[in-house]
Amino acid sequence: MKIARTALALALAAALPAAAKPAELASAQQAARVLFWNEAQKLDGFAHMERQFRFHTVRHGAKVHPLPLGKPIALSVTVDGKTMPIDRFMAEQKFAGVLVIKDGRIRLEKYAFGYGPHGRWTSFSVAKSLTSTLVGAAIKDGAIRSLDDAVTDYLPGLKGSGYDGVTVRQVLTMTSGVAWNEDYTDRKSDVARFFSQPEVPGVDPTVAYMRTLPREAAPGTKWLYKTGETNLIGALVSAATHKSLSEYLSEKIWRPWGMEQDAVWMTDGKGQEPGGCCISVSLRDYGRIGEFMRTGGNAALPKGWIADATRKHADIDDPGRGYGYQWWTEDSGAFNAIGIFGQMIHIDPARRLVIVTSGAWPSAVSRKGSAARQALIDAVVAALPG
Numbered sequence: 001m002k003i004a005r006t007a008l009a010l011a012l013a014a015a016l017p018a019a020a021k022p023a024e025l026a027s028a029q030q031a032a033r034v035l036f037w038n039e040a041q042k043l044d045g046f047a048h049m050e051r052q053f054r055f056h057t058v059r060h061g062a063k064v065h066p067l068p069l070g071k072p073i074a075l076s077v078t079v080d081g082k083t084m085p086i087d088r089f090m091a092e093q094k095f096a097g098v099l100v101i102k103d104g105r106i107r108l109e110k111y112a113f114g115y116g117p118h119g120r121w122t123s124f125s126v127a128k129s130l131t132s133t134l135v136g137a138a139i140k141d142g143a144i145r146s147l148d149d150a151v152t153d154y155l156p157g158l159k160g161s162g163y164d165g166v167t168v169r170q171v172l173t174m175t176s177g178v179a180w181n182e183d184y185t186d187r188k189s190d191v192a193r194f195f196s197q198p199e200v201p202g203v204d205p206t207v208a209y210m211r212t213l214p215r216e217a218a219p220g221t222k223w224l225y226k227t228g229e230t231n232l233i234g235a236l237v238s239a240a241t242h243k244s245l246s247e248y249l250s251e252k253i254w255r256p257w258g259m260e261q262d263a264v265w266m267t268d269g270k271g272q273e274p275g276g277c278c279i280s281v282s283l284r285d286y287g288r289i290g291e292f293m294r295t296g297g298n299a300a301l302p303k304g305w306i307a308d309a310t311r312k313h314a315d316i317d318d319p320g321r322g323y324g325y326q327w328w329t330e331d332s333g334a335f336n337a338i339g340i341f342g343q344m345i346h347i348d349p350a351r352r353l354v355i356v357t358s359g360a361w362p363s364a365v366s367r368k369g370s371a372a373r374q375a376l377i378d379a380v381v382a383a384l385p386g
Contacts, residue, residue: 035185035364042341042360043096043113046122049280050264056246056273058254058263065258065288070105077379079372086110093372095342097121097283097358102351102384104291109283113360120263120280121358124339127265128230130253130289131275132172132326133297134237134245136305137252143240144168154236157207162215168236170219171229172325173313177217178210180226191227205268206231223314223323227276230326234275245273252300257292259285277339283358289337290345290354310335310347340364346377355380 037045045052077089087110090098096115100108115121123130138144144154147169152159154168162178163171170176181189190213200208210228234245241248246265254263263285266278273279281289292298297306312322312329322329328336334348342359355377361369 039094039360039362046341046358046360047096047115047119049122049266049278050120053266053278054269054271055264055266055280056244056271058246058259058265058279059250060259060262061255063255063258064260065291066104067101067284067287067291068105070102070107073100073107073380073383075100075108075379075383077372077376079375087112089372089376093342093359093369094361095357095359097356098376099283099287099354099356100380100384101287101291101354101356104295104352106284106287107384108380111283115283115358117282117284118261120261120282121286122343123279123281123286124277124341124343125227125230126286126337126339126343126345127274127279128227128276128326129337129345130249130279131230131234131237131245132309133293133301133305134248134252135168135172135233135325136297136301136309137248138237138240139305140300140302141241144236147172151232151236154239155204155207155232157203158211158232161211162213163211166219168233171232171236173223173323174226174229175220175223175314176226176229177215177219177222178213178226178229179216180213180224180228182225182227194228194231199269204235204272205270206235206272206274223316230276231274233326234273237275238272244271245275253289253292253298256298256300257288259288261285283356286345286356286358287354290347290356293335293345294347294349294352294354342366342369342373344373348381351381351384351386353380353384 075086076083090110090112096113098110135144148167151163151166151168151171166176182191183189186192194209197209199205210232238245261282263279263281265273267273293306309325310327310329311324314323316323320331328338333350337345341364342357342361344357346355357373
């Protein structure tokens with residue numbers, strides 16, 4: 001799927017020991033080489049990010065949202081003319097987890113590479129869609145007055161930069177007009193430099209970098225994928241609510257909706273979670289996120305928020321698809337949260353269907369991997385019609 005090419009480019013240094021003390025854990029600013037991990041490092045690291053990075057915990061509550069078992073499906077997937085059972089497909093395509101939920105019931109749940117029901121897997125850019133949902137909660141709470149407010153109203157450190165006159169809505173839809181280079185093969189790109197810059201005392205690290213960027217188009221006229229802008233959204237939510245993203249997510253979604261396990265969210269040196277990346281969640285709780293969105297969310301969100309967030313607001317030059325409030329949209333009405341290395345929550349309200357994949361692809365962005373993932377979606381739809 002073409003949308004995968006615009007995912008986050010984060011990177012890690014070599015994995016720290018499993019027994020690392022909190023003081024030894026790296027911050028998000030030190031996460032600069034994850035694209036260069038070998039397969040073994042990815043398979044271990046993606047499942048245990050909290051062993052290596054500073055993090056906040058997203059606490060779950062006593063209530064668990066039920067995901068009862070439905071009738072299992074025996075799934076086969078056809079890739080490049082070759083049909084194979086799901087276990088072989090996952091092994092060949094480096095998927096560590098696949099979950100299929102239909103009508104709120106688990107119809108398929110598979111794990112590989114040592115991952116299992118009690119583990120967690122990193123989200124990469126799937127986190128963007130969660131961060132945008134917290135914007136809706138902050139609007140419901142009155143902490144953010146309107147999407148048409150200037151982003152500088154909440155992040156005054158951006159005043160005098162390319163973000164003057166840019167609205168919260170334009171940052172949410174990545175149409176700010178501010179220049180950005182998301183090329184994760186280029187060590188000098190913004191996305192590579194963003195996570196390797198030294199911290200500026202007294203300044204939020206995201207604001208410190210993003211305020212240096214020039215404007216290249218009038219606000220609202222050009223869509224350009226920018227991980228840094230989702231990190232701005234995260235900083236904005238924290239500034240508006242006076243709460244960490246982890247605390248706010250726990251309060252508004254994790255506990256009331258009934259997530260089964262705690263999640264962990266990487267933090268920078270100042271304790272701010274990067275809104276565009278790096279929350280680690282269990283496979284079933286990713287599925288619960290999908291069900292939350294599919295069924296209309298909860299009272300924490302304004303009426304109509306999900307429908308608005310998951311419709312096309314920006315043209316991404318990909319026929320049949322678009323971009324909403326940090327959700328990838330499809331003209332069919334389905335929508336997706338997508339992350340590099342194979343992460344996905346696919347939500348199809350018309351089919352009452354949620355599909356989750358957790359992956360460790362050989363490369364961050366892969367046309368072959370994206371095509372295989374679409375083949376998986378097609379196989380599930382064929383197996384569960386109606």
